[in-house]
Amino acid sequence: MITPQMTAFAVPDMPLVQPGDDLVALIMDALAAHDESLQDGDILVISSKIVSKSEDCFVDLYTVKPGAKALELAEKVNKDPRIVEMVLQESKSISRAVPGVLVVEHRLGFVSANAGIDQSNVDDSGHHILLLPIDPDASAAALRQGLQERLGVTVGIVISDTHGRPFRRGNVGVAIGIAGLPAVVDLRGEVDLFGREMLASVEGFGDLLASTAHLLCGETNEGRPVIVLRGVPVADVEHGLGADMNRDPAHDLYR
Amino acid sequence: MITPQMTAFAVPDMPLVQPGDDLVALIMDALAAHDESLQDGDILVISSKIVSKSEDCFVDLYTVKPGAKALELAEKVNKDPRIVEMVLQESKSISRAVPGVLVVEHRLGFVSANAGIDQSNVDDSGHHILLLPIDPDASAAALRQGLQERLGVTVGIVISDTHGRPFRRGNVGVAIGIAGLPAVVDLRGEVDLFGREMLASVEGFGDLLASTAHLLCGETNEGRPVIVLRGVPVADVEHGLGADMNRDPAHDLYR
Numbered sequence: 001m002i003t004p005q006m007t008a009f010a011v012p013d014m015p016l017v018q019p020g021d022d023l024v025a026l027i028m029d030a031l032a033a034h035d036e037s038l039q040d041g042d043i044l045v046i047s048s049k050i051v052s053k054s055e056d057c058f059v060d061l062y063t064v065k066p067g068a069k070a071l072e073l074a075e076k077v078n079k080d081p082r083i084v085e086m087v088l089q090e091s092k093s094i095s096r097a098v099p100g101v102l103v104v105e106h107r108l109g110f111v112s113a114n115a116g117i118d119q120s121n122v123d124d125s126g127h128h129i130l131l132l133p134i135d136p137d138a139s140a141a142a143l144r145q146g147l148q149e150r151l152g153v154t155v156g157i158v159i160s161d162t163h164g165r166p167f168r169r170g171n172v173g174v175a176i177g178i179a180g181l182p183a184v185v186d187l188r189g190e191v192d193l194f195g196r197e198m199l200a201s202v203e204g205f206g207d208l209l210a211s212t213a214h215l216l217c218g219e220t221n222e223g224r225p226v227i228v229l230r231g232v233p234v235a236d237v238e239h240g241l242g243a244d245m246n247r248d249p250a251h252d253l254y255r
Numbered sequence: 256m257i258t259p260q261m262t263a264f265a266v267p268d269m270p271l272v273q274p275g276d277d278l279v280a281l282i283m284d285a286l287a288a289h290d291e292s293l294q295d296g297d298i299l300v301i302s303s304k305i306v307s308k309s310e311d312c313f314v315d316l317y318t319v320k321p322g323a324k325a326l327e328l329a330e331k332v333n334k335d336p337r338i339v340e341m342v343l344q345e346s347k348s349i350s351r352a353v354p355g356v357l358v359v360e361h362r363l364g365f366v367s368a369n370a371g372i373d374q375s376n377v378d379d380s381g382h383h384i385l386l387l388p389i390d391p392d393a394s395a396a397a398l399r400q401g402l403q404e405r406l407g408v409t410v411g412i413v414i415s416d417t418h419g420r421p422f423r424r425g426n427v428g429v430a431i432g433i434a435g436l437p438a439v440v441d442l443r444g445e446v447d448l449f450g451r452e453m454l455a456s457v458e459g460f461g462d463l464l465a466s467t468a469h470l471l472c473g474e475t476n477e478g479r480p481v482i483v484l485r486g487v488p489v490a491d492v493e494h495g496l497g498a499d500m501n502r503d504p505a506h507d508l509y510r
Contacts, residue, residue, distance in 0.1 A: 004265070004418065004469065005262055005263065005264045005294060006262065006263045006471060007260055007261065007262045008261045008262075008263075009260045011260070019478070034295055065367050085277065096508040096509070098508065099506065103508065105334070110422065110423070111421075111422040117374055120456075164510070165420060165421070165422070166420070166421050166422075166502070166507060166509035166510075167364075167365065167366040167420070167421075167427065167502055167507060167509070167510075168365070168438040168459060168462060168500050168501065168502055169438075169439050169457060169459060169499065169500055170438075170440075170457050170458050170459025170460065170461075170462060170499045170500065171425075171456065171457060171458055171459055172459045172463060172466065173463070183424075183425075184425040185425075186422050193423050199377075201375075201426065202424060202425050203426055203469075204423060204424060204425025204426055205425065205470075206425075206428065206468070207423060207425060207471050208427060208429055208466045208467070208469050209470070211427065211462070211463045211466035211467065212463070212466065212467040212470060214463050215261065215460075215463050215464070215467060215487050216457075216487070216488065217263060218478070232470055233470070233471065244424065245423050245425065246422070246423065246424065247421070247422055247423055247424050252421060252422060253351040253353065253356065253358065254351070254421035254422070254509045255421075255422075
Protein backbone atom coordinates (compact mmCIF):
# COMPACT_ATOMS: atom_id res chain seq x y z
CA MET A 1 0.00 0.00 0.00
CA ILE A 2 1.24 3.42 -0.92
CA THR A 3 1.33 6.04 1.80
CA PRO A 4 0.27 8.71 2.51
CA GLN A 5 -3.18 7.42 1.80
CA MET A 6 -6.40 9.22 2.52
CA THR A 7 -9.51 7.23 3.26
CA ALA A 8 -13.11 8.34 3.56
CA PHE A 9 -16.18 6.51 4.75
CA ALA A 10 -19.70 7.38 5.75
CA VAL A 11 -20.79 6.83 9.34
CA PRO A 12 -23.24 4.00 8.60
CA ASP A 13 -26.91 3.81 9.40
CA MET A 14 -27.28 7.22 10.99
CA PRO A 15 -30.90 7.53 12.14
CA LEU A 16 -33.08 10.39 10.92
CA VAL A 17 -32.23 13.29 13.18
CA GLN A 18 -34.91 14.94 15.31
CA PRO A 19 -34.90 18.26 17.18
CA GLY A 20 -33.01 17.91 20.42
CA ASP A 21 -31.04 14.87 19.32
CA ASP A 22 -27.52 14.54 20.65
CA LEU A 23 -25.44 14.28 17.47
CA VAL A 24 -22.33 13.20 19.35
CA ALA A 25 -24.24 10.26 20.81
CA LEU A 26 -25.78 9.36 17.46
CA ILE A 27 -22.37 9.34 15.77
CA MET A 28 -20.79 7.34 18.62
CA ASP A 29 -23.59 4.76 18.57
CA ALA A 30 -23.55 4.38 14.79
CA LEU A 31 -19.80 3.83 14.75
CA ALA A 32 -19.85 1.43 17.69
CA ALA A 33 -22.57 -0.66 16.03
CA HIS A 34 -20.09 -1.29 13.21
CA ASP A 35 -17.04 -1.81 15.42
CA GLU A 36 -15.55 1.36 14.03
CA SER A 37 -14.00 4.12 16.06
CA LEU A 38 -12.62 7.57 15.47
CA GLN A 39 -8.92 8.31 15.57
CA ASP A 40 -6.98 11.42 16.47
CA GLY A 41 -6.64 13.55 13.37
CA ASP A 42 -9.83 12.32 11.73
CA ILE A 43 -11.94 14.98 10.07
CA LEU A 44 -15.71 14.70 10.29
CA VAL A 45 -17.68 16.44 7.58
CA ILE A 46 -21.21 16.84 8.87
CA SER A 47 -24.15 17.92 6.76
CA SER A 48 -25.59 21.22 7.97
CA LYS A 49 -29.00 19.62 7.53
CA ILE A 50 -28.66 17.32 10.52
CA VAL A 51 -27.11 20.07 12.60
CA SER A 52 -30.11 22.27 11.80
CA LYS A 53 -32.52 19.48 12.63
CA SER A 54 -30.88 18.73 15.96
CA GLU A 55 -30.95 22.46 16.76
CA ASP A 56 -34.59 22.70 15.67
CA CYS A 57 -34.13 25.28 12.95
CA PHE A 58 -37.47 24.29 11.43
CA VAL A 59 -39.99 26.92 10.42
CA ASP A 60 -43.64 26.04 9.87
CA LEU A 61 -44.69 27.90 6.74
CA TYR A 62 -48.22 28.19 8.15
CA THR A 63 -46.83 30.64 10.72
CA VAL A 64 -44.98 32.88 8.22
CA LYS A 65 -46.61 36.18 7.20
CA PRO A 66 -44.80 37.56 4.16
CA GLY A 67 -44.22 41.30 4.21
CA ALA A 68 -44.58 43.70 1.30
CA LYS A 69 -40.99 43.25 0.13
CA ALA A 70 -41.33 39.46 0.18
CA LEU A 71 -44.60 39.58 -1.74
CA GLU A 72 -43.08 41.76 -4.44
CA LEU A 73 -39.92 39.69 -4.71
CA ALA A 74 -41.88 36.42 -4.71
CA GLU A 75 -43.77 37.63 -7.74
CA LYS A 76 -40.54 38.44 -9.51
CA VAL A 77 -38.80 35.12 -8.77
CA ASN A 78 -41.95 33.00 -8.90
CA LYS A 79 -41.51 31.44 -5.48
CA ASP A 80 -43.68 30.93 -2.38
CA PRO A 81 -43.87 34.37 -0.65
CA ARG A 82 -43.52 32.73 2.75
CA ILE A 83 -40.23 31.13 1.71
CA VAL A 84 -39.06 34.42 0.22
CA GLU A 85 -39.92 36.11 3.53
CA MET A 86 -37.70 33.65 5.37
CA VAL A 87 -34.92 34.07 2.79
CA LEU A 88 -35.03 37.82 3.41
CA GLN A 89 -34.97 37.33 7.17
CA GLU A 90 -31.89 35.13 6.82
CA SER A 91 -30.03 37.52 4.50
CA LYS A 92 -28.08 40.74 4.47
CA SER A 93 -28.74 41.61 0.85
CA ILE A 94 -30.07 40.30 -2.44
CA SER A 95 -27.42 39.38 -4.99
CA ARG A 96 -29.54 38.25 -7.97
CA ALA A 97 -33.28 37.81 -8.40
CA VAL A 98 -34.71 36.47 -11.64
CA PRO A 99 -37.57 34.05 -12.33
CA GLY A 100 -36.78 30.82 -10.50
CA VAL A 101 -33.58 32.06 -8.89
CA LEU A 102 -33.00 34.06 -5.72
CA VAL A 103 -29.36 34.44 -4.69
CA VAL A 104 -28.57 36.33 -1.50
CA GLU A 105 -25.76 37.21 0.81
CA HIS A 106 -26.59 35.14 3.87
CA ARG A 107 -26.36 36.70 7.33
CA LEU A 108 -23.31 34.43 7.81
CA GLY A 109 -21.57 36.20 4.93
CA PHE A 110 -21.59 33.67 2.10
CA VAL A 111 -23.53 34.02 -1.13
CA SER A 112 -25.97 31.23 -1.93
CA ALA A 113 -29.33 30.42 -3.44
CA ASN A 114 -32.36 30.83 -1.16
CA ALA A 115 -30.19 31.54 1.91
CA GLY A 116 -29.53 27.82 2.18
CA ILE A 117 -33.13 27.20 3.16
CA ASP A 118 -33.93 23.55 2.66
CA GLN A 119 -37.17 21.97 1.58
CA SER A 120 -35.92 18.51 0.61
CA ASN A 121 -35.54 15.70 3.12
CA VAL A 122 -36.96 17.97 5.81
CA ASP A 123 -40.02 16.07 6.93
CA ASP A 124 -43.23 14.63 5.54
CA SER A 125 -45.52 17.47 6.61
CA GLY A 126 -44.97 19.40 3.39
CA HIS A 127 -45.11 22.73 5.21
CA HIS A 128 -41.88 22.89 7.12
CA ILE A 129 -38.64 24.38 5.90
CA LEU A 130 -35.24 24.16 7.51
CA LEU A 131 -32.94 27.11 8.09
CA LEU A 132 -29.18 26.82 8.40
CA PRO A 133 -27.75 26.54 11.93
CA ILE A 134 -27.65 29.82 13.86
CA ASP A 135 -23.88 29.68 14.28
CA PRO A 136 -22.25 26.80 12.41
CA ASP A 137 -18.80 27.53 13.84
CA ALA A 138 -20.21 27.23 17.35
CA SER A 139 -21.99 24.02 16.36
CA ALA A 140 -18.73 22.64 14.99
CA ALA A 141 -16.82 23.59 18.11
CA ALA A 142 -19.43 21.96 20.35
CA LEU A 143 -19.36 18.74 18.34
CA ARG A 144 -15.59 18.70 18.45
CA GLN A 145 -15.57 19.26 22.19
CA GLY A 146 -18.22 16.60 22.72
CA LEU A 147 -16.23 13.99 20.82
CA GLN A 148 -13.10 15.00 22.70
CA GLU A 149 -14.77 14.65 26.09
CA ARG A 150 -16.69 11.48 25.45
CA LEU A 151 -14.34 9.55 23.17
CA GLY A 152 -11.01 11.12 24.04
CA VAL A 153 -10.22 11.80 20.40
CA THR A 154 -9.10 15.06 18.85
CA VAL A 155 -10.80 15.53 15.51
CA GLY A 156 -11.51 18.33 13.07
CA ILE A 157 -15.08 19.24 12.19
CA VAL A 158 -16.52 20.74 9.02
CA ILE A 159 -20.20 21.68 8.83
CA SER A 160 -20.98 21.43 5.13
CA ASP A 161 -23.56 22.86 2.81
CA THR A 162 -24.17 22.47 -0.92
CA HIS A 163 -23.70 25.47 -3.20
CA GLY A 164 -24.06 26.22 -6.86
CA ARG A 165 -21.61 28.72 -8.26
CA PRO A 166 -21.04 31.13 -11.10
CA PHE A 167 -19.33 29.96 -14.29
CA ARG A 168 -19.52 26.24 -13.60
CA ARG A 169 -22.34 23.72 -13.66
CA GLY A 170 -23.13 21.48 -10.76
CA ASN A 171 -23.24 21.81 -7.01
CA VAL A 172 -20.22 21.31 -4.82
CA GLY A 173 -19.66 21.01 -1.09
CA VAL A 174 -18.69 24.06 0.93
CA ALA A 175 -17.66 24.57 4.54
CA ILE A 176 -19.92 26.91 6.53
CA GLY A 177 -18.63 25.94 9.97
CA ILE A 178 -15.18 24.73 11.01
CA ALA A 179 -13.51 23.62 14.23
CA GLY A 180 -10.00 22.37 14.83
CA LEU A 181 -8.82 22.95 11.28
CA PRO A 182 -7.60 25.74 9.08
CA ALA A 183 -10.25 27.10 6.70
CA VAL A 184 -7.98 28.54 4.03
CA VAL A 185 -4.29 27.78 3.75
CA ASP A 186 -2.15 30.63 2.55
CA LEU A 187 0.75 29.39 0.44
CA ARG A 188 1.95 32.82 -0.60
CA GLY A 189 5.61 33.25 0.16
CA GLU A 190 6.42 29.57 -0.29
CA VAL A 191 8.64 28.71 -3.23
CA ASP A 192 7.97 26.35 -6.06
CA LEU A 193 10.30 23.62 -7.34
CA PHE A 194 12.39 26.12 -9.23
CA GLY A 195 12.65 28.65 -6.42
CA ARG A 196 9.99 31.00 -7.75
CA GLU A 197 7.88 32.56 -5.02
CA MET A 198 4.18 31.65 -5.10
CA LEU A 199 2.36 34.95 -5.42
CA ALA A 200 -1.33 34.22 -5.33
CA SER A 201 -1.94 30.79 -3.95
CA VAL A 202 -4.50 30.40 -1.20
CA GLU A 203 -6.03 26.97 -0.86
CA GLY A 204 -9.73 26.63 -0.02
CA PHE A 205 -9.06 23.81 2.41
CA GLY A 206 -12.44 23.75 4.13
CA ASP A 207 -14.30 23.62 0.83
CA LEU A 208 -11.99 20.91 -0.50
CA LEU A 209 -12.88 18.78 2.54
CA ALA A 210 -16.60 19.42 2.07
CA SER A 211 -16.40 18.55 -1.63
CA THR A 212 -14.53 15.33 -0.89
CA ALA A 213 -17.25 14.28 1.52
CA HIS A 214 -19.87 15.21 -1.04
CA LEU A 215 -18.70 12.31 -3.22
CA LEU A 216 -19.90 9.91 -0.54
CA CYS A 217 -22.88 11.66 1.01
CA GLY A 218 -24.89 12.29 -2.13
CA GLU A 219 -27.76 14.71 -2.27
CA THR A 220 -30.97 12.74 -2.59
CA ASN A 221 -31.17 11.44 0.91
CA GLU A 222 -30.07 12.04 4.43
CA GLY A 223 -28.72 8.55 4.88
CA ARG A 224 -25.03 9.51 4.87
CA PRO A 225 -24.83 12.88 6.60
CA VAL A 226 -21.53 12.26 8.40
CA ILE A 227 -18.37 11.43 6.48
CA VAL A 228 -15.09 10.58 8.17
CA LEU A 229 -11.90 11.61 6.34
CA ARG A 230 -8.74 9.95 7.60
CA GLY A 231 -5.19 10.70 6.59
CA VAL A 232 -5.77 14.11 5.04
CA PRO A 233 -2.56 16.14 5.18
CA VAL A 234 -3.36 19.21 7.28
CA ALA A 235 -1.18 22.30 7.19
CA ASP A 236 0.24 23.26 10.55
CA VAL A 237 -1.34 26.69 10.62
CA GLU A 238 -3.85 28.45 12.79
CA HIS A 239 -7.32 26.96 13.05
CA GLY A 240 -10.04 28.86 11.25
CA LEU A 241 -13.75 29.50 11.05
CA GLY A 242 -16.33 28.99 8.38
CA ALA A 243 -16.44 32.76 7.93
CA ASP A 244 -12.82 32.67 6.77
CA MET A 245 -14.07 31.08 3.56
CA ASN A 246 -16.05 34.19 2.67
CA ARG A 247 -14.37 36.52 0.24
CA ASP A 248 -14.38 40.12 1.42
CA PRO A 249 -17.01 41.83 -0.76
CA ALA A 250 -14.53 44.64 -1.38
CA HIS A 251 -12.22 42.10 -3.05
CA ASP A 252 -14.94 40.35 -5.00
CA LEU A 253 -15.26 41.36 -8.64
CA TYR A 254 -18.51 39.47 -9.15
CA ARG A 255 -21.01 40.69 -6.52
CA MET B 256 -13.66 -1.63 8.20
CA ILE B 257 -16.75 0.19 7.06
CA THR B 258 -17.67 -0.03 3.39
CA PRO B 259 -18.13 1.64 1.00
CA GLN B 260 -14.81 3.24 1.58
CA MET B 261 -13.07 5.61 -0.74
CA THR B 262 -9.30 5.74 -0.77
CA ALA B 263 -6.96 8.17 -2.44
CA PHE B 264 -3.22 8.11 -2.90
CA ALA B 265 -0.64 9.94 -4.94
CA VAL B 266 1.31 8.03 -7.58
CA PRO B 267 4.67 8.23 -5.82
CA ASP B 268 7.91 9.66 -7.13
CA MET B 269 6.67 10.82 -10.49
CA PRO B 270 9.65 12.32 -12.33
CA LEU B 271 9.59 15.90 -13.61
CA VAL B 272 7.78 15.69 -16.92
CA GLN B 273 9.48 16.83 -20.13
CA PRO B 274 8.05 17.57 -23.58
CA GLY B 275 7.41 14.35 -25.45
CA ASP B 276 7.27 12.21 -22.31
CA ASP B 277 4.89 9.26 -22.38
CA LEU B 278 2.69 9.89 -19.33
CA VAL B 279 1.17 6.42 -19.44
CA ALA B 280 4.64 4.89 -19.19
CA LEU B 281 5.68 7.28 -16.41
CA ILE B 282 2.58 6.40 -14.38
CA MET B 283 3.01 2.67 -14.98
CA ASP B 284 6.68 2.77 -13.98
CA ALA B 285 6.05 4.84 -10.86
CA LEU B 286 3.32 2.49 -9.68
CA ALA B 287 5.34 -0.64 -10.48
CA ALA B 288 8.31 0.69 -8.54
CA HIS B 289 6.07 0.69 -5.46
CA ASP B 290 4.38 -2.66 -6.17
CA GLU B 291 1.12 -0.82 -6.72
CA SER B 292 -1.22 -1.33 -9.64
CA LEU B 293 -4.37 0.21 -10.98
CA GLN B 294 -7.75 -1.47 -10.69
CA ASP B 295 -10.83 -1.32 -12.87
CA GLY B 296 -12.94 1.59 -11.74
CA ASP B 297 -10.06 3.65 -10.41
CA ILE B 298 -10.17 7.34 -11.21
CA LEU B 299 -6.93 9.14 -12.02
CA VAL B 300 -6.89 12.87 -11.43
CA ILE B 301 -3.98 14.26 -13.42
CA SER B 302 -2.66 17.78 -13.11
CA SER B 303 -3.07 19.73 -16.34
CA LYS B 304 0.46 20.96 -15.76
CA ILE B 305 2.11 17.63 -16.56
CA VAL B 306 -0.21 17.08 -19.52
CA SER B 307 0.80 20.49 -20.88
CA LYS B 308 4.46 19.73 -20.33
CA SER B 309 4.28 16.36 -22.06
CA GLU B 310 2.45 18.04 -24.96
CA ASP B 311 5.03 20.84 -25.07
CA CYS B 312 2.64 23.74 -24.45
CA PHE B 313 5.55 25.93 -23.41
CA VAL B 314 5.92 29.44 -24.77
CA ASP B 315 9.22 31.30 -24.61
CA LEU B 316 8.38 34.85 -23.57
CA TYR B 317 11.39 36.10 -25.58
CA THR B 318 9.42 35.16 -28.72
CA VAL B 319 6.17 36.94 -27.80
CA LYS B 320 5.46 40.36 -29.35
CA PRO B 321 2.58 41.98 -27.47
CA GLY B 322 0.04 43.76 -29.67
CA ALA B 323 -1.60 47.10 -28.98
CA LYS B 324 -4.50 45.57 -27.04
CA ALA B 325 -2.13 43.57 -24.84
CA LEU B 326 0.04 46.61 -24.16
CA GLU B 327 -2.96 48.66 -23.11
CA LEU B 328 -4.43 45.89 -20.95
CA ALA B 329 -1.06 45.11 -19.38
CA GLU B 330 -0.83 48.70 -18.22
CA LYS B 331 -4.27 48.45 -16.67
CA VAL B 332 -3.68 45.16 -14.84
CA ASN B 333 0.00 45.76 -14.13
CA LYS B 334 1.23 42.55 -15.71
CA ASP B 335 3.92 41.58 -18.22
CA PRO B 336 2.55 42.60 -21.67
CA ARG B 337 3.91 39.38 -23.19
CA ILE B 338 1.93 37.28 -20.72
CA VAL B 339 -1.16 39.42 -21.34
CA GLU B 340 -0.69 38.85 -25.09
CA MET B 341 -0.73 35.09 -24.52
CA VAL B 342 -3.75 35.37 -22.20
CA LEU B 343 -5.61 37.18 -24.98
CA GLN B 344 -4.59 34.58 -27.54
CA GLU B 345 -5.92 31.84 -25.27
CA SER B 346 -9.24 33.59 -24.55
CA LYS B 347 -12.60 34.36 -26.07
CA SER B 348 -13.32 37.43 -23.96
CA ILE B 349 -12.23 39.42 -20.94
CA SER B 350 -14.38 38.99 -17.85
CA ARG B 351 -12.70 41.33 -15.35
CA ALA B 352 -9.54 43.40 -15.57
CA VAL B 353 -8.35 45.41 -12.58
CA PRO B 354 -4.85 46.02 -11.20
CA GLY B 355 -3.31 42.64 -10.45
CA VAL B 356 -6.23 40.60 -11.76
CA LEU B 357 -7.11 39.48 -15.27
CA VAL B 358 -10.04 37.06 -15.51
CA VAL B 359 -11.04 35.75 -18.93
CA GLU B 360 -13.29 33.29 -20.62
CA HIS B 361 -10.82 30.71 -21.88
CA ARG B 362 -11.13 29.36 -25.42
CA LEU B 363 -12.23 26.08 -23.76
CA GLY B 364 -15.23 27.88 -22.25
CA PHE B 365 -14.42 28.18 -18.58
CA VAL B 366 -13.74 31.41 -16.71
CA SER B 367 -10.42 31.68 -14.94
CA ALA B 368 -7.58 33.99 -14.02
CA ASN B 369 -4.88 34.51 -16.66
CA ALA B 370 -6.38 31.84 -18.96
CA GLY B 371 -4.77 29.19 -16.78
CA ILE B 372 -1.31 30.22 -17.93
CA ASP B 373 1.24 28.90 -15.51
CA GLN B 374 4.48 30.46 -14.42
CA SER B 375 5.20 28.40 -11.31
CA ASN B 376 6.99 25.06 -11.45
CA VAL B 377 7.45 25.51 -15.18
CA ASP B 378 11.20 25.43 -15.53
CA ASP B 379 14.29 27.21 -14.29
CA SER B 380 14.79 29.44 -17.33
CA GLY B 381 12.62 32.19 -15.91
CA HIS B 382 11.25 33.07 -19.36
CA HIS B 383 8.96 30.18 -20.22
CA ILE B 384 5.28 30.00 -19.49
CA LEU B 385 3.00 27.01 -19.84
CA LEU B 386 -0.38 27.07 -21.60
CA LEU B 387 -3.17 24.64 -20.84
CA PRO B 388 -3.41 21.53 -23.06
CA ILE B 389 -4.88 22.18 -26.51
CA ASP B 390 -7.76 19.76 -25.93
CA PRO B 391 -7.88 18.35 -22.39
CA ASP B 392 -10.77 15.99 -23.21
CA ALA B 393 -8.72 14.45 -26.01
CA SER B 394 -5.72 14.22 -23.68
CA ALA B 395 -7.89 12.47 -21.08
CA ALA B 396 -9.28 10.05 -23.65
CA ALA B 397 -5.79 9.20 -24.93
CA LEU B 398 -4.49 8.54 -21.41
CA ARG B 399 -7.50 6.37 -20.66
CA GLN B 400 -7.01 4.40 -23.85
CA GLY B 401 -3.28 4.03 -23.22
CA LEU B 402 -3.86 2.60 -19.75
CA GLN B 403 -6.54 0.30 -21.13
CA GLU B 404 -4.28 -1.04 -23.87
CA ARG B 405 -1.11 -1.38 -21.85
CA LEU B 406 -2.43 -2.41 -18.43
CA GLY B 407 -5.79 -3.89 -19.35
CA VAL B 408 -7.59 -1.71 -16.80
CA THR B 409 -10.62 0.47 -17.36
CA VAL B 410 -10.23 3.72 -15.46
CA GLY B 411 -11.72 7.18 -15.44
CA ILE B 412 -9.54 10.21 -16.11
CA VAL B 413 -9.88 13.79 -14.90
CA ILE B 414 -7.47 16.48 -16.11
CA SER B 415 -7.50 19.03 -13.32
CA ASP B 416 -6.71 22.67 -12.95
CA THR B 417 -6.80 25.06 -10.01
CA HIS B 418 -9.31 27.90 -9.98
CA GLY B 419 -10.21 30.74 -7.71
CA ARG B 420 -13.88 31.68 -7.63
CA PRO B 421 -16.27 34.48 -6.82
CA PHE B 422 -17.69 34.78 -3.30
CA ARG B 423 -15.33 32.36 -1.61
CA ARG B 424 -11.68 32.53 -0.63
CA GLY B 425 -9.20 29.91 -1.66
CA ASN B 426 -8.49 27.89 -4.75
CA VAL B 427 -10.19 24.59 -5.47
CA GLY B 428 -9.66 21.83 -8.01
CA VAL B 429 -11.70 21.81 -11.21
CA ALA B 430 -12.03 19.33 -14.05
CA ILE B 431 -11.08 20.71 -17.48
CA GLY B 432 -10.86 17.34 -19.24
CA ILE B 433 -12.74 14.11 -18.57
CA ALA B 434 -12.80 10.59 -19.99
CA GLY B 435 -14.81 7.58 -18.94
CA LEU B 436 -16.82 9.43 -16.31
CA PRO B 437 -19.83 11.70 -16.08
CA ALA B 438 -18.94 15.38 -15.66
CA VAL B 439 -22.14 16.56 -14.00
CA VAL B 440 -24.75 14.25 -12.52
CA ASP B 441 -28.30 15.44 -12.88
CA LEU B 442 -30.40 14.39 -9.91
CA ARG B 443 -33.48 16.33 -10.96
CA GLY B 444 -36.48 14.08 -11.00
CA GLU B 445 -35.19 11.80 -8.25
CA VAL B 446 -37.12 11.89 -5.02
CA ASP B 447 -35.90 12.64 -1.54
CA LEU B 448 -36.51 10.57 1.60
CA PHE B 449 -40.01 11.96 1.95
CA GLY B 450 -40.99 11.56 -1.69
CA ARG B 451 -40.47 15.17 -2.68
CA GLU B 452 -39.03 15.58 -6.15
CA MET B 453 -35.59 17.17 -6.32
CA LEU B 454 -36.01 20.26 -8.46
CA ALA B 455 -32.65 21.82 -8.87
CA SER B 456 -29.95 19.35 -7.99
CA VAL B 457 -27.10 18.87 -10.39
CA GLU B 458 -23.89 17.57 -8.89
CA GLY B 459 -20.56 18.90 -10.11
CA PHE B 460 -19.01 15.45 -10.11
CA GLY B 461 -15.88 16.23 -12.12
CA ASP B 462 -15.01 19.20 -9.93
CA LEU B 463 -15.65 17.18 -6.76
CA LEU B 464 -13.12 14.62 -7.97
CA ALA B 465 -10.59 17.32 -8.80
CA SER B 466 -11.06 18.97 -5.40
CA THR B 467 -10.63 15.65 -3.61
CA ALA B 468 -7.34 15.09 -5.40
CA HIS B 469 -6.30 18.63 -4.57
CA LEU B 470 -6.10 17.65 -0.89
CA LEU B 471 -3.24 15.30 -1.74
CA CYS B 472 -1.47 17.01 -4.63
CA GLY B 473 -0.84 20.38 -3.05
CA GLU B 474 0.11 23.43 -5.01
CA THR B 475 3.70 24.30 -4.27
CA ASN B 476 5.35 21.52 -6.18
CA GLU B 477 4.89 19.13 -9.01
CA GLY B 478 5.82 16.09 -6.96
CA ARG B 479 2.28 14.63 -6.74
CA PRO B 480 0.63 15.39 -10.07
CA VAL B 481 -1.30 12.10 -10.34
CA ILE B 482 -3.81 11.07 -7.69
CA VAL B 483 -5.62 7.74 -7.76
CA LEU B 484 -9.14 7.68 -6.30
CA ARG B 485 -10.49 4.21 -5.58
CA GLY B 486 -14.00 3.29 -4.50
CA VAL B 487 -15.75 6.51 -5.51
CA PRO B 488 -19.43 5.79 -6.17
CA VAL B 489 -20.03 6.71 -9.81
CA ALA B 490 -23.51 7.34 -11.16
CA ASP B 491 -24.47 5.04 -13.99
CA VAL B 492 -25.07 7.83 -16.47
CA GLU B 493 -23.54 8.87 -19.75
CA HIS B 494 -19.87 9.81 -19.78
CA GLY B 495 -19.12 13.47 -20.17
CA LEU B 496 -16.54 16.00 -21.19
CA GLY B 497 -14.75 18.78 -19.40
CA ALA B 498 -16.81 21.25 -21.37
CA ASP B 499 -19.94 19.92 -19.65
CA MET B 500 -18.74 21.66 -16.50
CA ASN B 501 -19.03 25.08 -18.14
CA ARG B 502 -22.20 26.95 -17.34
CA ASP B 503 -23.92 28.30 -20.43
CA PRO B 504 -23.20 32.04 -20.34
CA ALA B 505 -26.89 32.66 -21.06
CA HIS B 506 -27.69 30.93 -17.75
CA ASP B 507 -24.96 32.64 -15.77
CA LEU B 508 -26.05 35.61 -13.70
CA TYR B 509 -22.50 36.65 -12.85
CA ARG B 510 -20.60 37.14 -16.12
